[in-house]
Amino acid sequence: MNLLIAIFTFILIIVSVALVLLVLMQKAKNDGGMGAALGGGAAEATFGADTGNVLTTATIRGAVAFFVLSLVLYLAHIYVRNHAAAEAGSALPTIEAPATTFDDAAAAPATTEPQP
Numbered sequence: 001m002n003l004l005i006a007i008f009t010f011i012l013i014i015v016s017v018a019l020v021l022l023v024l025m026q027k028a029k030n031d032g033g034m035g036a037a038l039g040g041g042a043a044e045a046t047f048g049a050d051t052g053n054v055l056t057t058a059t060i061r062g063a064v065a066f067f068v069l070s071l072v073l074y075l076a077h078i079y080v081r082n083h084a085a086a087e088a089g090s091a092l093p094t095i096e097a098p099a100t101t102f103d104d105a106a107a108a109p110a111t112t113e114p115q116p
Contacts (some may be wrong), residue, residue, distance in 0.1 A: 001076065001079070001080055002080070004076065005073065005076050005077070005080070008069055008072060008073050008076065009073060011069060012066070012069045012070065012073065015062060015065050015066050015069060016066060018062055019059065019062040019063060019066055022055060022058050022059045022062055023059060025055055026055045026056070026059070
């Protein structure tokens with residue numbers, strides 16, 4: 001299970017970097033924005049005149065992949081934690097105490113004198 005978590009974590013890092021790059025490649029509504037400063041024109045040359053739709057679709061798919069991978073990793077960590085606790089037993093020791101009732105405690109003499 002730890003191998004799967006490591007693989008999914010690596011994939012999540014790749015998706016995160018790709019998502020950041022996709023957002024930076026997009027052209028802003030006002031000026032060229034950060035996309036133009038980092039080569040937004042190159043994206044238009046690569047994808048053609050329909051660049052906005054291609055980058056928008058890729059960004060949406062990347063965001064969905066990011067959230068799905070995050071959820072899967074969260075559930076995998078919960079699974080590992082619960083099964084590790086079950087294998088190790090309880091985290092706290094179980095202490096057996098003799099059962100006493102209220103009547104037994106009231107019937108016992110209370111001594112406050114120090115013992116010699």
